[in-house]
Amino acid sequence: MKVRLRNPKRELEVAGPVRVHALLERLELNRETVLVIRGDTLVPGDVLLDDTDVVEIRPVISGGAA
């Protein structure tokens, strides 16, 4: 599957199937600090992602000024 990350923007290929929580653990990301987005909605931690999925892992700490 394609995994898009931010800050900095980059893209990874990750083999599926894998549950969202396991994917975050594999990438050493704290689940309190990110959202996983597929299409235009959120994907909760127990969902099984497969090789054809494209997901964005979005950090929730953002903004701060303008």
Added chain:
Amino acid sequence: MKCTVCKGPAVIDIRRHNANFCAEHFLRLCRDQVAKAIKDFAMIEPSDRALVAVSGGKDSLAVWDILVELGYQADGLYLGLGIGDYSDASGETARAFARDRGWTLLEVDLPTEHGFDIPTGAKAARRVPCSACGLSKRHLFDEAARTGGYDVLVTGHNLDDEAAVLFGNVLHWQDDYLGRQLPVLPARQGFPRKVKPLVRLGEREMAAYCVLRGIDYIVEECPMAAGNKHLGYKEALNLIEAASPGTKHDFYFGFLARASARFTPDAVAERELLQACARCGAPTPGEVCAFCRLVDRATDREAVPVALGRRPG
């Protein structure tokens, strides 16, 4: 994973509530939490005109959206701080949000109106960028709320922001800051009432709110904020929260319930010493306010002699 309310498919889990939510019930939760914060802390009256400080980030756009959903009269205020492409993108995001909904967005551009941007101002004043930025924002938000006749100034500070600030203030025992760290600061001596309706919602919830409401916001961090202490405090608290959900909520609301009042007299005493800035009329403990001094340094302006004594606020 099923929604705790309706048993339909959930889109998000909130571990500190030990609950999962579908999109509809999550959005309702966010509105209910804001309504509860407004009621519990007497933040906004139905007849109030509110001015929302809008950065183009998730929190400020979400709080504006929720206030209007709850029926409040709320306009936005965007400050252009001159932080290169980041400010350009932030301004356009805030404008598009307001334009799409037909809502009023006021704008103040720091470089145009005061002759400097945040990177220049910070360097000239030998302040860290976040310090110069925070000082400028507080001054210009207060001024815009006063001159626009707004009853209340709304900011998008969320639970994570407040817990991180509290963490820093406790680590360094900043008594005066602890006395002011409240969800509501009443109007006084030239300051508008200031409220933080998102204090019951975490950073992750606000990002989720925007995704589920289809709100386009600036996801990137401010380039000037990289490595600042506040982000480090958030990171530390998130490590604790992951192991013990609910810790940030207990820390902040425990402080408000059990400790905040012990520090408030110091903050009140400090405010009673304020007078009007001889240059701009803003409340200040000195003769010239910190923002006017920052403008002088940033624009390399020679200090203009000022009259002594108070000016009408």
